Amino acid sequence: MRVQVGIVGAGPAGLMLGHLLRRAGIDAIVLEHRSRAYVEERVRAGVLEQGTVDLMNETGVGERMRREAMFHAGIELRFGGIGHRIDFRDLVGKEVTVYAQHEVVKDLIAARLAAGAPIEFEVSDVAVAGLDGARPQIRYRAKDGRDHVVDCDFVAGCDGFHGICRPAIPAGTIATYERDYPFAWLGILAEAPPSSDELIYALHARGFALLSMRTPEVSRLYLQVPPDEDVAAWPDERIWDELDRRLHHAEGGWALQRGPIFQKGITPMRSFVAEPMRHGRLFLAGDAAHIVPPTGAKGLNLAIADVRLLAQALERFYRDGDSAGLDAYSAKALRRVWKAQRFSWWMTTMLHLAPDTSPFDLKRQLAELDYVTSSRAASTSLAENYVGLPFED
Numbered sequence: 001m002r003v004q005v006g007i008v009g010a011g012p013a014g015l016m017l018g019h020l021l022r023r024a025g026i027d028a029i030v031l032e033h034r035s036r037a038y039v040e041e042r043v044r045a046g047v048l049e050q051g052t053v054d055l056m057n058e059t060g061v062g063e064r065m066r067r068e069a070m071f072h073a074g075i076e077l078r079f080g081g082i083g084h085r086i087d088f089r090d091l092v093g094k095e096v097t098v099y100a101q102h103e104v105v106k107d108l109i110a111a112r113l114a115a116g117a118p119i120e121f122e123v124s125d126v127a128v129a130g131l132d133g134a135r136p137q138i139r140y141r142a143k144d145g146r147d148h149v150v151d152c153d154f155v156a157g158c159d160g161f162h163g164i165c166r167p168a169i170p171a172g173t174i175a176t177y178e179r180d181y182p183f184a185w186l187g188i189l190a191e192a193p194p195s196s197d198e199l200i201y202a203l204h205a206r207g208f209a210l211l212s213m214r215t216p217e218v219s220r221l222y223l224q225v226p227p228d229e230d231v232a233a234w235p236d237e238r239i240w241d242e243l244d245r246r247l248h249h250a251e252g253g254w255a256l257q258r259g260p261i262f263q264k265g266i267t268p269m270r271s272f273v274a275e276p277m278r279h280g281r282l283f284l285a286g287d288a289a290h291i292v293p294p295t296g297a298k299g300l301n302l303a304i305a306d307v308r309l310l311a312q313a314l315e316r317f318y319r320d321g322d323s324a325g326l327d328a329y330s331a332k333a334l335r336r337v338w339k340a341q342r343f344s345w346w347m348t349t350m351l352h353l354a355p356d357t358s359p360f361d362l363k364r365q366l367a368e369l370d371y372v373t374s375s376r377a378a379s380t381s382l383a384e385n386y387v388g389l390p391f392e393d
Contacts, residue, residue: 003027003118005314006138006152008126008165010039010119012101013286013303014158015108016055020311022117023059026318029150030112030119031126031140033159039121040109043189043263044101046214047199047297049388050094052304061107069099070213075386077373078202079366081250084373085198091376091383098199100214101300128155128168131280153281154326156310158303160287161272169279181269181293181348182355183207184227186234192219192259195247201295201351202247203365208352209246210295211256219257224352227268236261269293269348271341276330283310283329290337295351296344301388306333308391332392343385 005021007014010032021028032039048056048069056062073089088095112119122143130136138150157165166174194213202209207224214220223242225234240258247256272291277284286303309332313325350368354361372378 001029001148002151003029004152004318005029005154005156006128006136006150007031007156007158008128008138009157009159009163009286009288010034010105010109010121011158011160011286011303012104012108012300013288013307014156015105015112016304017156017158017285017307017311018117018119019059019061019108019111020307021314022112022115024311024315024318026314028117028156030117031123031138031150032119032121033123033126034121036109036121040102040106042102042105045294045297045300046098046100046212046220048097048099048104049297049301050096051388051391052301053097055304055308056104056107061111064107065097065099065103068103068215069097070216072096072098072198074383075198076196076200077369078200078247078249079204079369081248083200083249083254084369086373086379086383086386088383088387091380092387094383094387096297096387098213104300126159126164128157128165128282131155131168131282133281136281154314155282156307157282157284157288158286158307161291163288165282166274166284166288169282173279174274174276176272176274178270178272179345180227181271181352182227183224183352184229184269185210185222185267185294186225186229186231186239187220187222187265187267188239188261189214189263190219190221190259190261191217192257193217194219195255195257200247201347203351203353203369204246204248205353205362206242206246209243211243211247219259222267225266226355227266229266231264231266234264239264267294269295271345273334273337273341275334277306277333278326278330283326285310285333289333290341292340292344293348294344295347296340297386298340298344302337302340305336305391309333309393312393336389336392339385339389
């Protein structure tokens with residue numbers, strides 16, 4: 001098989017890249033080792049930046065999102081039992097959209113299949129070769145057991161943190177930067193209407209809590225727990241009681257809506273960056289190149305920003321024979337990545353209690369939250385980063 005671009009991974013990065021390339025008339029194949037059902041049902045982040053939403057709308061995959069998503073013009077920071085709203089629309093004239101990642105994936109898969117563009121699920125033994133030459137290859141075994149070789153001009157590694165593309169880069173040619181946080185999130189999905197019209201980020205003396213949502217009928221909530229916590233130690237009643245404590249509103253008039261919990265799990269917190277995001281004819285995008293703690297709602301959005309930039313560079317190459325965009329891809333993408341890392345680290349350290357947090361540390365965090373919510377300049381900085389920095393072209 002011969003294509004211009006071989007894409008490894010059918011998450012948001014790989015699917016959006018394939019979608020953008022198809023619209024530009026660039027031939028690509030998407031390969032995924034999981035089943036279609038798995039990637040369409042895998043629960044991940046659900047907050048989309050304004051730029052991500054605009055791109056989906058502009059490229060024809062935003063119809064269901066416009067119909068079913070929830071549009072939020074702000075968030076609440078709750079500390080000392082009092083809520084403080086950050087009004088995005090007033091501060092920066094933008095908003096965010098609550099639309100789950102697996103719904104984005106469903107829309108992109110449907111668009112690709114409707115267009116008859118090649119995508120293969122449940123492939124195995126995937127390997128990349130010839131990355132330093134003009135004709136790299138992707139080898140894989142299809143679901144039917146047949147072995148295939150894809151000859152291509154470029155390979156896009158969109159296969160996540162544990163994928164095969166980043167490890168295929170020779171040792172010593174890529175640097176990694178990482179931080180593991182001394183806490184994790186216990187996350188639940190519950191059949192309960194959201195207890196707030198917008199997300200609530202809460203700092204409490206017992207730790208962090210987040211009230212989010214997936215639909216008007218399904219709530220998504222999180223509790224800070226130790227990274228080695230056993231989810232079995234958290235029966236439903238204990239989870240709801242702890243959420244009640246940490247989300248308590250001292251002025252009354254607010255109640256946590258409870259309901260049956262149908263999913264729960266532990267999410268570790270990590271920051272990771274690999275650079276450069278290119279080696280020869282291989283380009284990394286999304287979680288294959290970087291991981292952010294989920295506090296800043298940046299993971300999916302960074303992946304979309306990566307592939308938007310990469311698709312523009314590839315279009316320029318095939319249209320004009322100009323490789324300048326490809327040569328600049330890593331540096332431009334990393335500028336955004338590191339700004340998102342900074343913001344995600346800041347939100348995480350401001351709102352979580354480390355095991356060694358002292359009374360001084362807690363007072364300092366509360367003072368920082370007081371400043372962020374009482375200073376228009378500080379609130380604007382948070383809003384500007386949360387709704388998404390401008391795309392680079």
